Amino acid sequence: MFRCDIQREGIVRQSALDIYIVSLLDRGFETSYALQRRGGLSVGSTIPALQRLAAAGLVATSSNRPRHGYQLSAAGRKLARTGWKAYLKAPGHLDLDAVLRVADVAQHYGAGAKEIASFLDAAASDRRSSGRLRISKPNEAGDS
Numbered sequence: 001m002f003r004c005d006i007q008r009e010g011i012v013r014q015s016a017l018d019i020y021i022v023s024l025l026d027r028g029f030e031t032s033y034a035l036q037r038r039g040g041l042s043v044g045s046t047i048p049a050l051q052r053l054a055a056a057g058l059v060a061t062s063s064n065r066p067r068h069g070y071q072l073s074a075a076g077r078k079l080a081r082t083g084w085k086a087y088l089k090a091p092g093h094l095d096l097d098a099v100l101r102v103a104d105v106a107q108h109y110g111a112g113a114k115e116i117a118s119f120l121d122a123a124a125s126d127r128r129s130s131g132r133l134r135i136s137k138p139n140e141a142g143d144s
Helices: 016-026 032-037 043-055 074-082 085-089 096-108 113-129
Strands: 004-008 011-014 059-064 067-072
Touching: 016 032, 016 043, 016 067, 016 074, 016 096, 032 043, 043 059, 067 074, 085 096, 085 113, 096 113
Parallel strands: none
Antiparallel strands: 004 011, 059 067
């Protein structure tokens, strides 16, 4: 029923974007405008994600003209507060935005600095090994 980012060893995880959005809602960002302006999300990703989360029963909508508001269900609140933990243990193949979002959510909910640093190291290592991250040496970049 939920949109999933990966499935490994029978464990299904919600996408990093969905976890970030429910975390922002848990922090009090109640409108798509607040998610976009204060959360740094685009309209193109915010509205479909909110619709997906509402369809999954994680978010409820309320219409206060002129803006729609969003509130977390109990399941949405639980996802916001715990869903990020699986990413810290096994980042998988995340894009850079997802890595930064997971780190932000983990920091907000009290993950330790060492745990977040380990996650960032693992994500960078994954990006290097998959060829999605290339670190140039000064001479390779044309620097003298």
